[in-house]
Amino acid sequence: MLPDPERKLLRILINYPSPVHKSRMPDFRRLExxxxxxxxDLLIGLHYLExxxxxxxxxxxVTDGIQIIKTEELEKSSPKRNIDYWTKY
Structure with a gap:
């Protein structure tokens, strides 16, 4: 599990590129x-993610060359479903 500041940074990097932003990563000023x-602090976070x-x-x-390899969702396990409540009561 990622620490909160690095998770937030990763989420920004994942969600930022779009047609509105011309499909590029935000620069340092924008990340700040x-x-x-x-x-x-951003450099420390980016090095941690790398x-x-x-x-x-x-x-x-520059931040333009950053490529995302994986997201933190890959680390999470699937939620456990408790269907006993609906089937036994």
């Missing part, structure tokens, strides 16, 4: 505004 974190295999970030000076 969206996360409320400063650039050094070290744990969530993103690939070849050019560390």
């Amino acid at each position: 505004m969206m996360t409320g974190r400063r650039r050094p 070290d744990h295999g969530f993103i690939v970030w070849p050019d560390k000076s």
Whole structure:
């Protein structure tokens, strides 16, 4: 499970590219505004995501080259369903 700041950063990176944003990643200034974190903290978060295999970030000076490899949903297990309530009562 990802820590909250890194999970938030990953969610932004996953959801940001769209036709409205011309299918590109947000720059550092935009990430600072969206996360409320400063650039050094963002760099730490991006390195954390890269070290744990969530993103690939070849050019560390810009965010345009970030590629998402996996999302945190892959780590979650499926919810357990309790159907006994509906079948036995």
